[in-house]
Every structure is written in structure tokens, then in C-alpha cells.
Amino acid sequence: MEASIVHSFFLIFAGAAVVASLALFTKQPLIIAYIALGALIGPSGLSYINEPKLMDEMSHIGIIFLLFLLGLDMQPSHLLNMLKKASWVALASSAVFALLGYVITLAFGYTTTEAIIVGVAMMFSSTIVCIKLLPTTVLHHKHTGELVVGLLLLQDMIAIAVLLVLYAVGGQEQSSYLNYLIPVIGLPLLIGVSFVFVKYILLRLIARFDRYHEYIFLLSIGWCLAMAVVAETAGLSAEMGAFVAGVALATSPISQYIATNLKPLRDFFLILFFFSIGASFNLDLLPLVIVPALLLALTSLALKPVTFRFLLKGLKEDPSTSWEVGFRLGQVSEFSLLIAYLAASIGMIGTEVSHVIQATAILSFALSTYVVILNFPNPIAISDRLRRD
Template sequence: MEVSIVHSFFLIFAGAAVIATVALYTRQPLIIAYIALGALLGPSALSLIDEPKLMDEMSHIGIIFLLFLLGLDMQPSHLINMLKKASWVALLSSIVFAGVGYSISLAFGYSQIEASIIGIAMMFSSTIVCIKLLPTTVLHHKHTGELVVGLLLLQDIIAIAVLLVLYSIAGTQESSASQILIPIIGLPSLIAFAFLFVKYVLLKLIAKFDRFHEFIFLVSIGWCLSMAVAAEYLGLSAEMGAFIGGVALATSPISQYIATHLKPLRDFFLVLFFFTIGASFNLELLGLVIVPAIILAVTSMLLKPVVFRYLLKGLKEDASTSWEVGFRLGQVSEFSLLIAYLAASIGLIGIEASHVIQATAILSFALSTYVVILNYPNPIAISDKLRRD
């Protein structure tokens, strides 16, 4: 039976409301509840929603808004300084994580190529989980938040490079050359365009019609999605385009007004994102992948804080800040899910190896969320003492 989009939204959001109530009563993280709901209602269980691909496309908008709002909180001068400082930390840590993931995968009998892809998937931390658990009005303006965001951005750049290589493998030699060249030219061009357009067009329009709140709301959404689409045309990720659009606006006082009014829209789509992760997972393969996935997820959660602790020591960071950054970055990334889907679709890895990456990501999301909400300031903390919006 074909399910309408209204029926699908009813199941997702009514179900999310019920399971969120249960989660709050039992003091569990809401993110985990949304993933569990997706697994329950998705094709592998009750099959009440059998089009997770459609949900995935809609949930992607939530990630775009999340990065746009993050950009609104980042002053360009602070961001550039942090990226310069943390670049070698991001590179060295990625190499270590890839090597460990590769070794563990080989030990479980996966092929050299599959172990390499699993190792690569271990390199990155989740932008969504990390930013979701950062207090938007406190930590973004503090040094810890800047470190986390800087490292995430550098990891995203590495992840985009990996995806470009995979796309080039899937395509012809001619197209792969253009796919590599266009983003190299496109990134600085997009940054220059964003700052010039904001300065000479967008801010003047907002200043002229700032009495009309609906106009500011519409212009903000239009600017965010325009930058996301422009980035995709230039071979970059939509998330990166949205982030650049946010940073370009961050120097204006209007940025905080926009950030406040877009948060409900962001949260709407993020529920879809976490639901889709659960719905997309094939539960029939759980028995085959659960052991390596648990080991990889636990290794990620234990290894990343240690590695970041010692690498950040080279930047003269104190121990408490370094440990907090490491634990906040302890999970695997949504980019890892994309790498798994793409590598499987072009035949580099099998379905089992792809689901190992997916299961590792889901488990690491859960582990990381529990660690952060129980120990560090965050918007969804169980303890009133740690809850910071």
C-alpha cells in the first residue's frame, strides 16, 4: 500500500512525541529514541514507512540548517585562526583513526579494500551529533567550542576529498579530473561571493525592510539554501555551502536574530535525520555485523579522546579542554554513512562491510551522546546542572 507523505509525517512525529516522552521519563537521550523509532517503523521491522530514501532527502535539509546556524555563531577571524592552528591535529588524528579501523577490520576477515574503506570511515566525527550537543549560547563563544568546530570543519574537508575520489572511481577518467578541479577553484570563489553579496546586497536589503520579520525569515532561508545549492554545483557539500553562508552573515548583529528564529525549523528536519538513520538499517544483517561494530564503536569512543588529548597538548591546550574536545568528537560521522553507501553502490565493498560502518556509526552516536550528556554542558542534559541551551 502506498503511504502518503502526510501519513508518513504522522507516524514519524506522533511516534517521536510518544517515544520522546518515554525517553524523558526514563532519562534517555532523545537522539537515541529517534533512531530506535526509525528502526521500528522502517522496512526491516514493522515496515510502516518503506521509503527511507525520501525521508533521507528531507532530513538532509536539517543538516544544512544546522551548519548555517553554526556559521552564524562563528566570527570569521576566530575561525581562520583556529583552522590554521588545528590543521595538523586533524590530519594526524585522521591517519591514526584510519590505521586502527583498518587493522580491526582486517582482523575480522574483511578484504584489504573493505578494511581500507572501514578505516577511512573511522577518521571522521559527526558534525550533527557534536553541534547538537554544543550549547548554542555558551560554548560556541568559548575556546572549547571553537576547537571542536575547527576540527570538524577540517575533517569535513578531508571527507569531501575522500568522496571526490570515490566519485572519480565510479565515473570516467575525464569526469574525475573535472570533479577534482572544480572544487579547488569553487571553494575560494564561493567564499568570496558570499562575503561580497552579504556586504553589498543582503545586509542592505535587511536594513531597509527590517521591520518585516517575515521578510527576514524568508531571506535567511533563501540565502541558506542558495549557498547550499551553489556549493553542490561547485563539487562541494551542501553543508559546507550553508556554513559559508552563515559565517558571511556572522559579522552582522542580525545573525543572532536569524539564529534564534530558525532553530525550530532545524529541529524539525533533524528529527527526520535521526529517524532515517534507524529506518535505513537492515536489521536482518545485525547478527553478522554486531561484534565488529561494537568493537569499532568502543574503540572510537576510547581512542579519540586519548589521541586528541596528546595532539592538542602540542597546541598548549590544558588537559581538561583536550579531554572534553576528544569525548565530544568520539563518535563516527554521518559522512561515514555516505562513504558506506557510495562504496557499496560502486562495488568497492560488500553489503556486510557497508552495514558494519552503519552499525558502528549508530552505536558510536549512542555511546558519545551518553558520555557527553552525563559529563559536559549540553542542551539535552539529564542533569539540570549540565543543561545549557
């Protein structure tokens, strides 16, 4: 087993180094290179790696660290104001995108249930792609970054509610009313406990042993993963728990030191995440799903900026900010992939429709990444003028 993991890691990271070099020489985004590598050497490609589930589980840690680092950059008061301000925008836009997916899927002859699931999958934008393309030291502290993050968090809350409904419909959970109630109670309780723990225990430990850099590193990782596990136990997502853990530390001066030191670890797992997306896709089904998936991805990329431009006008946002937020949120979410897997596993949709959602997500990741890196400030921009980190 150890040899298999080492061999898999060799193929992934040596391969990633090669495709990253090619991508940089040809001025292509690295995210697309990692997904392409997964498709090439994964089970439906050359089949050099046959453990996409293991890779997927490990890559999930990258998303957890990403949200933790995001939380470290967010001041609680600013975040709360933005969530209050943008809640109706998140709800209204989700309804529009769900209707879009439903109508297009029906037009291709799929069943009503399948169209509903595709519509639901279209509601959300990718937290991981959006945050990866936000400048880590500039935009997070600006209004545009706060809007993007606020809308993503609200969408994540809606996505968690959707997943709870799917679990209930699939009969995988008992006492469904209790399952709906637990997250409602769990989130404020989680926030309260985290802030109290940070104030009275964590910060005192850091202040006493701040000379030991290894200790700060271990303590921050332990805090992040502990909150992720607690959140999952409370019926929330691990990502949300990690984000709360980061926000609770954000008011401390040590937050930026922790963020800087955890970035290499985050990037290690994020490479696994994008690789696993490509590796988990069955290329044999591509001819069946490419047309509806391409139409859904292109329509999402075209309609989301227009929708957010219109809705954010109601918040008196200026046009340039509204357009930028819309284009940054133009893709489909990793939550959509989870919805596709879950709906297929409980028999609500077939394998073909599941791959329509997966292909839509992958295409939208690629197209949206190109739009952002060519037009807006981001850490991986091809142009020196737009590169910010």
C-alpha cells in the same frame, strides 16, 4: 503520494512524541529515541514506513540548517585562526583513526579493500551530533567550541576529498583532474562571493525591510539554501555552502535574530535525520555485523579522546579542554554512512561491510551521546547542572 507523505509524517512525529516522552521519563537522550523509532517502524522493523530515501533527502535539509545556524555563531577572524592552528591535528588524527579501522577490519577476515574503506569511514566525527550537543549560546563563543568546530570543518574537507576519489574510482565522473581542481578553486571563490553579496546586497535589503519579520525569515532561508546549492554545483558539499552562508552573516547584529527564529525549523528536519538513520538499517544483518561494529565503536570512543588529548597538547591546550574536545569528537560521522553507501553502490565493498559501517556509526552516536550528556555542558543534559542552551 500526498496521503503517503502525510501518513508518514504522522507516524514519524506522533511516534517521536511518544518515544521522546518515554525517553524524558527514563532520562535517556532524545537522539537515541529517534533512531530507535526509525528502526522500529522502518522497512526492516514493522514496515509502517517504506520510503526511507524520501525521509533521508528531507532530513538532509536539517543538516544544512544546522550548519547555517552554526555559521551564524562563528566570527570569521576567530574561525580562520582556529583552522590554521588545528589543521595538522585534523590530518594526524585522521591517519590514526584510519589505521585503527583498517587493522580491526582485517582481523575479522574482510578483504584489504574493505578494510581500507572501513578505515577511511573511521576518520571522521559527526558534525550533526557534535553540534547538536554544543550549547548554542555559550560554548560556541568559547575556546572549546571553536576547537570542536574547527576540527569538524577540517574533517569535512578531508571527507569531501575522499568522496571525490571514490567517485573517480567508481567511474561515475569524467575528467577526474578537473573534479579535484574545481573544489580547490571553488571554496575560496564561494567565500569571496558570499561576503561581497552579504555586504552589498543582503544586509542592505535587511536594513531596509527589517520591520517585516516574515521577509527576514524568508530571506535567510533563501540565502542558506542558495549557498548550499551553489556549493554543491562547485563540487563542494551543501553543508559547507550553508556554513559559509552563516559565517558571512555572523558579523551582522541580525545574525542572532535569524538563528533564534530558524531553530524550530532546524529541529523539525533533524528529527527526520535521526529517524532515517534507524529506518535505513537492515536489522536482518545485525547478527553478522554486531561484533565488529561494537568493537569499532568502543575503540573509537576510547581512542579518539586519547589521540586528541595527545595531539592538542602540541597546541599547548590544557588537559581538561583536550579531553573534552576528544570525547565530544568520539563518534563516527554521517559522512561515514555516505562513504558506506557509495562504496557499496560501486562494488568496492559488500552489503555486510556496508552495514558494519552503518552499525558502527549508530552505536557510536548512541555511546558518545551518553558520554557527553552525562559529563559535559549540553542542551539536552539529564542533569540541571550540565544543561546549557
